[in-house]
Amino acid sequence: MGEPRRPLLAAYMGALFAFLYLPIAILVVLSFNDSKLATVWRGFSLRWYEELFRDTEVLLSIRTTLVIAIAATLLSILFGTLLAFGIERHTRSPALENGIYLPLLIPDVVTGIGLLSFFATISLPLGTTTVIIAHSVWGTAFAAAIVRTRLRGFDRSVEEASLDLGVREVPTFLRITLPAISPGIIAAALVVFTLSIDEFIIAYFTAGQTVTFPIQVYSMIRFGVTPEINAVATVMLLFSMALIVGAYLIARPRGPRAARPGEGPA
Amino acid sequence: MNQGIRRALVAVVAAATLAVVAACGGGEESGTAAQEAGPVTLSVLTFNDYIPENLAEEFEKKTGNTLEITYITSNEDGIAKIEGAEPGTYDIAFLTSPFTQGLIAADKVEALDGSKIPNLANLYPEAAELAYDPGNAHSVPYSWGTTGICWRQDLVGDTVVDSWSDLLTPDDNLKGKVTMLDEDRWLLEPALKTLGFSLNTTDADELQQAVDLSIQAKSTLLGYDAETFYSKLVSGEAVAVQGWDGWCNYGTAEEANIQFVIPSEGSDLWVDTLVIPKGSTHIEQAHQFMDFILEPQNGQWVAENILYKVPNKAAMEALDPALLEQFPNMAIPPATLLEQEALEDLGEGQSAFTDAASKVKAG
Amino acid sequence: MLAPALVWWAIFLALPMGLVLATAFFKGGAYGAIIYEPTLRNLERALDPLYVGVLWHSVWLAMLTTAICLVLGYPAAVYIATRASARTRTLLLVLVILPFWTNFLIRTYAWIVLLNREGVVNGALEGLGIVDEPLSLLYNDAAVVLGLVYGYLPLMILPLYAAIERINPEVLEAATDLGARPLRALRTVMLPLIIPGIVAGCVFVFVPSLGNIPVPELLGGGRSEMIGNLINRQFLTTRDWPFGSMLVLALMVLLMALLVLQSFVLRRSRQVGVDG
Numbered sequence: 018m019g020e021p022r023r024p025l026l027a028a029y030m031g032a033l034f035a036f037l038y039l040p041i042a043i044l045v046v047l048s049f050n051d052s053k054l055a056t057v058w059r060g061f062s063l064r065w066y067e068e069l070f071r072d073t074e075v076l077l078s079i080r081t082t083l084v085i086a087i088a089a090t091l092l093s094i095l096f097g098t099l100l101a102f103g104i105e106r107h108t109r110s111p112a113l114e115n116g117i118y119l120p121l122l123i124p125d126v127v128t129g130i131g132l133l134s135f136f137a138t139i140s141l142p143l144g145t146t147t148v149i150i151a152h153s154v155w156g157t158a159f160a161a162a163i164v165r166t167r168l169r170g171f172d173r174s175v176e177e178a179s180l181d182l183g184v185r186e187v188p189t190f191l192r193i194t195l196p197a198i199s200p201g202i203i204a205a206a207l208v209v210f211t212l213s214i215d216e217f218i219i220a221y222f223t224a225g226q227t228v229t230f231p232i233q234v235y236s237m238i239r240f241g242v243t244p245e246i247n248a249v250a251t252v253m254l255l256f257s258m259a260l261i262v263g264a265y266l267i268a269r270p271r272g273p274r275a276a277r278p279g280e281g282p283a
Numbered sequence: 284m285n286q287g288i289r290r291a292l293v294a295v296v297a298a299a300t301l302a303v304v305a306a307c308g309g310g311e312e313s314g315t316a317a318q319e320a321g322p323v324t325l326s327v328l329t330f331n332d333y334i335p336e337n338l339a340e341e342f343e344k345k346t347g348n349t350l351e352i353t354y355i356t357s358n359e360d361g362i363a364k365i366e367g368a369e370p371g372t373y374d375i376a377f378l379t380s381p382f383t384q385g386l387i388a389a390d391k392v393e394a395l396d397g398s399k400i401p402n403l404a405n406l407y408p409e410a411a412e413l414a415y416d417p418g419n420a421h422s423v424p425y426s427w428g429t430t431g432i433c434w435r436q437d438l439v440g441d442t443v444v445d446s447w448s449d450l451l452t453p454d455d456n457l458k459g460k461v462t463m464l465d466e467d468r469w470l471l472e473p474a475l476k477t478l479g480f481s482l483n484t485t486d487a488d489e490l491q492q493a494v495d496l497s498i499q500a501k502s503t504l505l506g507y508d509a510e511t512f513y514s515k516l517v518s519g520e521a522v523a524v525q526g527w528d529g530w531c532n533y534g535t536a537e538e539a540n541i542q543f544v545i546p547s548e549g550s551d552l553w554v555d556t557l558v559i560p561k562g563s564t565h566i567e568q569a570h571q572f573m574d575f576i577l578e579p580q581n582g583q584w585v586a587e588n589i590l591y592k593v594p595n596k597a598a599m600e601a602l603d604p605a606l607l608e609q610f611p612n613m614a615i616p617p618a619t620l621l622e623q624e625a626l627e628d629l630g631e632g633q634s635a636f637t638d639a640a641s642k643v644k645a646g
Numbered sequence: 647m648l649a650p651a652l653v654w655w656a657i658f659l660a661l662p663m664g665l666v667l668a669t670a671f672f673k674g675g676a677y678g679a680i681i682y683e684p685t686l687r688n689l690e691r692a693l694d695p696l697y698v699g700v701l702w703h704s705v706w707l708a709m710l711t712t713a714i715c716l717v718l719g720y721p722a723a724v725y726i727a728t729r730a731s732a733r734t735r736t737l738l739l740v741l742v743i744l745p746f747w748t749n750f751l752i753r754t755y756a757w758i759v760l761l762n763r764e765g766v767v768n769g770a771l772e773g774l775g776i777v778d779e780p781l782s783l784l785y786n787d788a789a790v791v792l793g794l795v796y797g798y799l800p801l802m803i804l805p806l807y808a809a810i811e812r813i814n815p816e817v818l819e820a821a822t823d824l825g826a827r828p829l830r831a832l833r834t835v836m837l838p839l840i841i842p843g844i845v846a847g848c849v850f851v852f853v854p855s856l857g858n859i860p861v862p863e864l865l866g867g868g869r870s871e872m873i874g875n876l877i878n879r880q881f882l883t884t885r886d887w888p889f890g891s892m893l894v895l896a897l898m899v900l901l902m903a904l905l906v907l908q909s910f911v912l913r914r915s916r917q918v919g920v921d922g
Contacts (some may be wrong), residue, residue, distance in 0.1 A: 107647060122902075125902075217750065315773055520764045644871045645876060
């Protein structure tokens with residue numbers, strides 16, 4: 018059936034990707050810079066990678082951040098999907114509908130400060146757990162908003178037809194509803210995960226002695242950026258690519274079972 | 284999760300711990316928390332990359348105590364951590380003098396027993412005359428220095444940079460290539476000193492004048508930079524910056540044309556110190572740590588690696604003269620440092636001062 | 647279904663917010679202490695034209711960022727959503743998200759490397775003989791907006807894509823077949839369906855832009871301060887939490903006004919849209 022050919026739009030995509038990737042490409046190049054100063058080139062070197070792989074603080078902070086992001090994503094998807102369904106299916110309250118966007122409208126610094134004083138008040142020690150809680154507060158809102166966008170476009174008559182034909186609610190949900198909204202859930206998970214990995218301000222207030230990766234980077238920048246950070250960026254990029262390719266390879270065999278042809282493993 | 288139960292649990296555990304400690308015969312009660320004897324783990328608050336990497340190892344070798352280090356990104360962060368935690372969470376904190384003075388005034392640090400820190404003898408006599416803590420009664424100094432102008436002598440034509448007003452009203456050689464510090468106490472420094480006011484002023488009128496002058500100067504700045512100003516000098520992006528002496532040396536290490544000068548209007552004196560936050564249960568061991576940190580080789584490490592001057596006479600005298608030649612500001616004598624105005628805790632006046640600084644950043 | 651998330655939020659969102667807002671009307675003491683005596687002093691301070699100016703400046707920069715993201719992101723979302731092959735769509739989406747998987751601070755720093763007076767862009771321009779003196783590309787509002795757009799563009803593209811992708815292409819085709827001009831088809835058929843996506847994208851971009859701290863700090867050179875920096879300064883540097891809380895309150899009041907506007911747009915789109 019062929020897709021619309023739009024050479025201008027394709028050229029635009031090319032330019033957009035150049036905009037997105039050029040700054041990162043520069044960092045990759047600079048990660049091989051022998052100079053301590055990122056703005057001066059002094060020949061090819063792998064010394065920053067050597068330093069990076071000896072830098073246990075950076076490595077530990079990356080691990081902490083991954084643990085937080087995975088836990089916060091799972092929590093957010095759980096709460097967020099339930100919330101999206103509840104709002105779309107079981108309520109007509111406009112206050113509640115707008116209410117789920119509220120956490121997105123609270124700047125990080127406010128959430129962070131609020132939680133910090135709250136955790137102090139109930140004397141919950143700051144650490145990985147508190148950051149997970151903090152991240153899933155707004156993660157839930159992101160997940161609910163994205164899943165809901167998808168859910169609203171979902172044609173309920175298919176679901177009703179299934180129920181009318183005597184299929185029970187849970188199988189209907191698993192076979193019909195879930196596949197249809199799964200792109201929304203996957204998009205939500207991607208957004209929450211990537212935001213959590215990157216989140217600095219809330220973590221800064223709620224991490225206590227725990228050092229997340231962004232906090233580590235912030236600390237490094239305060240004492241002057243070294244190309245070790247560029248090396249970190251390069252490794253992160255490679256890691257993300259490997260992760261995505263891996264996820265794609267694992268997901269592919271199940272692709273054809275998706276609800277609509279062309280829905281793909283997304 | 285029930286908060287009432289959690290609180291009750293915390294209280295029970297705390298009480299049980301105290302009872303055990305008391306029963307074990309460590310109960311020395313004199314307004315201080317029950318002390319733990321023998322080798323312990325000291326919890327230390329310090330800045331990133333500010334102590335020798337093998338310090339913990341060497342300290343353990345010498346005293347049997349281990350270290351648990353928590354990094355802080357600023358003094359404010361450090362204060363927040365101390366005040367936010369249960370007393371006794373931290374045994375040692377690295378803080379800059381005005382903050383140390385504030386904690387001392389608020390009775391939030393332990394008094395030191397000088398007899399347990401024999402290495403105090405390694406310090407310059409001047410280091411016991413610092414106004415924030417005369418006689419080192421509550422703190423030991425780790426490093427000290429001043430703030431001045433760090434500049435590229437090869438990139439400013441025939442301009443001679445030697446005063447704060449050169450930064451505030453730059454000529455064509457400097458315009459758009461000047462950075463200043465934006466941490467509150469230093470943000471107003473060039474203006475306050477140019478106007479002839481104290482760095483510790485909280486007078487509304489004086490502050491307003493300094494705010495006006497600082498906002499005027501913003502249009503000719505490249506930007507504010509308290510983190511990487513020296514790399515801007517190396518790349519030539521900036522040619523004259525307000526900067527701390529030690530950090531200026533990081534630039535000089537890469538580019539020999541980078542000079543440091545104490546401006547003619549005068550500058551500040553800052554001292555980084557170690558204190559024992561109130562409530563520590565390891566006061567004895569914390570003294571051991573302070574004594575250890577004052578051993579010459581540790582001061583020498585700071586001078587050679589951080590390129591900060593240290594109040595440790597023994598350490599400074601052990602330095603390679605070539606280092607002082609490469610980094611002339613390392614050779615600034617203690618007497619010159621003490622001529623600068625010591626930064627003081629502003630107490631009640633702090634909010635007026637910080638409001639002024641906020642206005643400069645907002646303006 | 648609503649209960650778990652709402653209880654979660656009641657504990658970890660509503661209570662903390664209440665704490666912060668109550669703090670706005672207390673006095674700030676020395677060393678970051680809060681003196682529990684009611685006062686309006688913080689409100690008076692916050693109304694200083696200098697601080698109100700910072701708030702407006704921030705709103706302006708965040709709106710500019712959002713508008714640019716929408717203009718840049720919409721064609722990209724359309725392009726991706728209209729690819730027939732699911733594999734291509736996935737690949738393109740992944741390519742959009744991938745830069746997001748390197749640290750935000752690092753990516754912001756990359757623009758310093760590119761734009762500074764001795765940076766890559768100025769070097770190239772001088773090398774090509776286009777300019778003699780390096781241009782001041784960094785440490786101004788334009789650099790801040792650029793950094794924000796760069797940082798948050800994927801957050802615009804993703805919800806736009808999610809909204810556009812669920813439009814059945816046959817509906818659009820049918821509309822065109824029935825003689826609707828492309829623009830009319832866009833307005834009457836597509837727009838109501840994608841408005842929720844647009845609103846979501848705008849929210850995702852606007853809020854973190856408005857409350858941003860590192861970008862104005864690094865790319866604005868601290869000369870172009872935004873409300874987030876001002877609040878951050880009160881909480882972290884000067885530790886005057888009551889005054890900071892008052893600034894937060896001002897920010898929240900402003901955001902509430904925008905929330906009302908946003909829900910109004912959404913409601914209208916639903917009236918126009920198919921599920922009216």
